[in-house]
Structure formats: C-alpha cells, structure tokens
Amino acid sequence: MPGMSSAVVDFLVVLLQGQVHLVVKPHTIQRSNRRISFAGLWVQQQDNPTGAAAEEMAEDETNLIRGEQPPALDDPHEGPSRNEDDVEYENPQSCGKAFCDPSTRAHRLIVLVFLCFLAFGSYYCFDNPGALQTQIENTMVITTSEFSSLYSWYSWPNTVLCFLGGFLIDRVFGIRMGAIIFSTIIIVGQVLFALGALVNRFWLMQFGRFIFGVGGESLAVAQNTYSVCWFKDKELNTVFGLQLSISRLGSMANFMTMPFLFTSFSKLYSGTTGLGVTLLVAAFWCILSMLCAVVLAVLDRRAARILKREAAQTGEVVRLQDVRNFPRTFWMLCFVCVSYYVTIFPFIGLGTVFFQRKFRFGAVEANLVDSIPYLISAFASPVFGILVDLVGRNLLWVTVAVVGTLVSHSLLAFTFINPWVAMVYMGLNYSLLACAFWPLVAMVVPERQLGTAYGMMQSVQNLGLALISMVSGMIVDSSGYFMLEVFFLAWLCCALIACLLLLMVNAKQGGVLNRDRTKKD
Known part of the structure; x- marks a missing residue:
C-alpha cells in the first residue's frame, strides 16, 4: 500500500519536527504537498507560523476545545465539501479508491x-x-x-x-x-x-x-x-x-x-x-x-x-392476454424446448444407477460421468456463445444440437462404447443449444411481450420436466433403463421434426430465425 505508507512517513516526519497543526476533520485519506489527512486526522504543516498564522492556529485550537467545527482549510486542490455518505478516495495511490467507488x-x-x-x-x-x-x-x-x-x-x-x-x-x-x-x-x-x-x-x-x-x-x-x-x-x-x-x-x-x-x-x-x-x-x-x-x-x-x-x-411486464397473440413459431419453439430438455435433466437425475448397471461403474465414476454435461457447459457455453454471435444461423445450430444429442443417447442405448464419449458429446450439444435457442424467442416476439414470452416458455418447460420426471421413474421401475433411453430418443425425434418444420416455416416467412451475422441488425 504505497500511498498509505507515504502518508504515515510524512506524518511522523512533521510530527517529530514539531511543526504540526492538528485539526479533527473526518474526511478521506488525502495527501498534498502541504497537508496530510490520515485516519480522520488533518495534519497541516506550517513553516515557522508567526503573526496572523499563529493567531489562526490558536483560534482553531480554541474552537476544538469548545467542540466547534474548525473552518475548512484553504487549498486549491480541495473541491466542494462532501456529504459524509458520499465518501470518495481522492488519492490515486490510495489502496481503497478503485475498490470502494461503485462506478469503477x-x-x-x-x-x-x-x-x-x-x-x-x-x-x-x-x-x-x-x-x-x-x-x-x-x-x-x-x-x-x-x-x-x-x-x-x-x-x-x-x-x-x-x-x-x-x-x-x-x-x-x-x-x-x-x-x-x-x-x-x-x-x-x-x-x-x-x-x-x-x-x-x-x-x-x-x-x-x-x-x-x-x-x-x-x-x-x-x-x-x-x-x-x-x-x-x-x-x-x-x-x-x-x-x-x-x-x-x-x-x-x-x-x-x-x-x-x-x-x-x-x-x-x-x-x-x-x-x-x-x-x-x-x-x-x-x-x-x-x-x-x-x-x-x-x-x-x-x-x-x-x-x-x-x-x-x-x-x-407479464400480460397473460399477450399469449393469444404469440405467433405459431413461438409455440413450435416451446415444443422444441420441452422435447429437448426432458431428455437432459431427467436423464442426469437417473443416470448414476444407469452407468452402474450397464457399464459396471463404481459409484464415484458413475457420478463423475453423469455430471460431465454440466462440466462441459461450464467452459463451452461462453465459447459457443461467441461462435453463435459471430456466425448467426441460430435455428440451424439448434437443429445440429438436437441431432448431436440424438446420437449421444443412441450410443448409450444401443452400444457399449465407453460412455465418456457419449456424455462429452452430449455436453457439447447441450451447451450449443442453450446458446443458440434462447435468443430465438426475441426474434419472434415483440420486445414489449418478451417478459410474458419467456415466462410462458419457462412455465411450459417446468411442466414438461415435472411430468416427464415422474414418467421416467415409472418406466425404469416397469421396463428398465433401455426403455427409458428409447423414450428419450422418441422425444428427441419429435424435437428434430419440430426443428425441420421450423426451418421450412421460417424460410417462407423471411428467414428471421436463421439469418447469418451479416444480415442481423
């Protein structure tokens, strides 16, 4: 803390010289070539004060004894007086200035x-x-x-x-x-x-x-x-x-x-x-x-x-009456949202036992491979976000992500290939879809209705997750994990069909959902 150390040294020097004038003034840490403020204590250095200066010092000391506020010190570097709530750290070298100023x-x-x-x-x-x-x-x-x-x-x-x-x-x-x-x-x-x-x-x-x-x-x-x-x-x-x-x-x-x-x-x-x-x-x-x-x-x-x-x-601003004015493309996006995410979160919730039973993993390794999509998304989401921003083509990326997740679940259901491959690939596609899908809502719904649109989509998504989570558990109890994977594959096929329909409808309506970066406003 160089600024703080310098202030302490200067304070000790002038104090030892016996050339100090102490005035209590609870302001901030500030240092000029003639004056130091440290820990709420103003220290004014005087060069052999005599005459009027000495009388002024004596008057200030008398005021201090009486408990009166001393007059402000004249200094060209000092701006207007500040409210005590608006504390600012004026010394550029002060250790706390940047971290305490909410505008920095x-x-x-x-x-x-x-x-x-x-x-x-x-x-x-x-x-x-x-x-x-x-x-x-x-x-x-x-x-x-x-x-x-x-x-x-x-x-x-x-x-x-x-x-x-x-x-x-x-x-x-x-x-x-x-x-x-x-x-x-x-x-x-x-x-x-x-x-x-x-x-x-x-x-x-x-x-x-x-x-x-x-x-x-x-x-x-x-x-x-x-x-x-x-x-x-x-x-x-x-x-x-x-x-x-x-x-x-x-x-x-x-x-x-x-x-x-x-x-x-x-x-x-x-x-x-x-x-x-x-x-x-x-x-x-x-x-x-x-x-x-x-x-x-x-x-x-x-x-x-x-x-x-x-x-x-x-x-x-949520207005339920806006729902009836949403275009068909919005409801198709809602269907894609539900049919995709019900194959991710319910699967991860039940995946640990699946990896233990089919691939003979121990509890620790099963938990680790089950959580891989979360780990991948933690690092891949920012990268895919930049990619989608640069390239555009949001709806195309969503379709690619759905196909990729379909491949991942197929590998888990029908093969004994190391599940790390399928889960890493699932994590990449899950991250890609999250980056490309959610901005699509703003492309089909007016800005004044976005609050209602996102609320409706999240509501439908949670309704789907609540129902499918229950159904998934019943499928495992009655038919096992293989049929659960078939169930998820059916939902992904529905999501893929909806994406293909959206691509066709979007092409007829001007292609707003699939514009490249050069055509975006």
Whole structure:
C-alpha cells in the first residue's frame, strides 16, 4: 500500500519536527504537498507560523476545545465539501479508491464475485438426489418412481412462479430483499429435505423439494436482475457466461462430493441419520448464497445512494392476454424446448444407477460421468456463445444440437462404447443449444411481450420436466433403463421434426430465425 505508507512517513516526519497543526476533520485519506489527512486526522504543516498564522492556529485550537467545527482549510486542490455518505478516495495511490467507488470496474469485479456465487448453493443442492440416487432409494426404501418425484416436486411450483418471480421482485419485495428472501426459502427447503431423511419421512423430503423449488427459479431471476443493473453492453455477455459457468461448476461439485460425504457420515451415523446429516451439510452452500445476497444488498444500496440511481428491476411486464397473440413459431419453439430438455435433466437425475448397471461403474465414476454435461457447459457455453454471435444461423445450430444429442443417447442405448464419449458429446450439444435457442424467442416476439414470452416458455418447460420426471421413474421401475433411453430418443425425434418444420416455416416467412451475422441488425 504505497500511498498509505507515504502518508504515515510524512506524518511522523512533521510530527517529530514539531511543526504540526492538528485539526479533527473526518474526511478521506488525502495527501498534498502541504497537508496530510490520515485516519480522520488533518495534519497541516506550517513553516515557522508567526503573526496572523499563529493567531489562526490558536483560534482553531480554541474552537476544538469548545467542540466547534474548525473552518475548512484553504487549498486549491480541495473541491466542494462532501456529504459524509458520499465518501470518495481522492488519492490515486490510495489502496481503497478503485475498490470502494461503485462506478469503477474494480468495484464491479467485487460485485461479480458475489453475484456468481449467489445461485451456487441452489445449483449445488438441486441435483443432491441425483448424486445420491442409490443411497436414497436404499435408505428410504423407495422405488425409482418415488425417487423421481423429488425432481417433479421442484418443478411444480415453477409452472406458476416463472410468471410471478419478476412481479414479486419489482412490485413487492424489491431486488435486495427479494434475493435475501428467495435465498432464505432455499435454505428452508434444503433443511426440510434433510430433516425428512433424519426422521425417515419421505413426504417431508418431497415437501422440502417443493419449498426449495419456490426459491430456486426466483433467485435466478434476482441474479439476472442484479446483472443487468450492474453491467452493461459487452460486459453483460461475459457476466452471464461466468454466471452459467460457476453455476454448472456447483452442479459438478455436487456429484463429486456428495457420495464422499455420505460414505463419511454413514460411518458415524446409522440408517437414515447418515443421509439426513449429509443433506444437512449440503445446506451450507445455500447459506453461502444467502450471505452473498446480503452483501449484494448492502453494495447495491450504497451504490444507489452514491450514484443517485434507482433500485434494480427486472423490467419484465407479464400480460397473460399477450399469449393469444404469440405467433405459431413461438409455440413450435416451446415444443422444441420441452422435447429437448426432458431428455437432459431427467436423464442426469437417473443416470448414476444407469452407468452402474450397464457399464459396471463404481459409484464415484458413475457420478463423475453423469455430471460431465454440466462440466462441459461450464467452459463451452461462453465459447459457443461467441461462435453463435459471430456466425448467426441460430435455428440451424439448434437443429445440429438436437441431432448431436440424438446420437449421444443412441450410443448409450444401443452400444457399449465407453460412455465418456457419449456424455462429452452430449455436453457439447447441450451447451450449443442453450446458446443458440434462447435468443430465438426475441426474434419472434415483440420486445414489449418478451417478459410474458419467456415466462410462458419457462412455465411450459417446468411442466414438461415435472411430468416427464415422474414418467421416467415409472418406466425404469416397469421396463428398465433401455426403455427409458428409447423414450428419450422418441422425444428427441419429435424435437428434430419440430426443428425441420421450423426451418421450412421460417424460410417462407423471411428467414428471421436463421439469418447469418451479416444480415442481423
């Protein structure tokens, strides 16, 4: 801290020379060639003060004794007086200036760290069941169908909350309190999920997952709102990419650590207690997310006061009457969304046992290969995002991703080729589709209706995930994993047919969904 060290040295020098005039003035760290302010203490160096200067010093000291505020020191470098709330660090060499000024990039980097970890806990705990499928089924003595309901109960509330999340943030809670409330709901849901295992009550575990779902998607809305408020233009694209990467690393960390935690606690606690303690420890990451929400609320409130800006809002306006005006292409995109994503998340949720049974993997390796799509997307999504931005042709990329995922599931269903190949390829295609698909909504729906359009699509997606998760569990119980893969392949064929129809319809309507980069506005 060179600026701080220099100030201390200068202070000691003038103090030892006996040529100091001390005036208490709680301003910032500032240093000029004649004056030093350190730790709220003004130090004015005088060259043998005599006459009027000496009288002025004596008057200031008298005022200090009386408790009166001394007059401002005349200095050409000092600007107008500042409110104590608007603290600024004027010394370019001061160690805290850049990090404490909310208008600087350095300060926004601090915000970005907390922003990326705001949803880390929810992503880590979302796939807790998938990482512990065998352990949960054996410990709680449940069927695969009952196990799959843990994912369904997460999705059910979000068939409605996708519409209400933005409204609650904008009109009821505000972004700061909303993020804290939703992160707290996630903690409550995870704790109830763990308590259900501790007391051997599966219905309580299901209820905990329902509560967890209430907070999970709404917290993601709050995270996106903070991002739009703090970052603009090109920064925003990078921020969204980093958020997705950190979130997916949370999912990956879950698959890598939860089996180890269960094994460790099972040595200390018997029966369902070991499972409950394991899930309770996972709640630590939800607490971390809540602490990030608190820090972000403090930083955002301070920035709003200093920069004189309004509190962040989602900007989404949901009008259900707009739904009837959506074009056919939008509903076809909704169908592609559902028919594709139901082959990804339900499969990952049930995949650990599949890899153990068909490929004879151990629990650790099965969890690792099952989480590969998350790891791939953490690093590939930003790259594919740049690729799609440069090339365009969004609908074509979506079609390519659907075909690639179809190939991946075919390899898993009909061959014994090392599943790492199929899962890495699935992760690449999953990342590509995510980058190319979601911007398509803005190409077919007017800007004023985007809030409703995205809410409707996410609602339909969660409805599909809730239903297909339940059906997937029933298929495994009745017919095994091979028929589950055939079921997923059927959905991917439907998605491919919808993409081909979209390509034809889009060609007749001017090709807006498949323009190359040179034709974009």
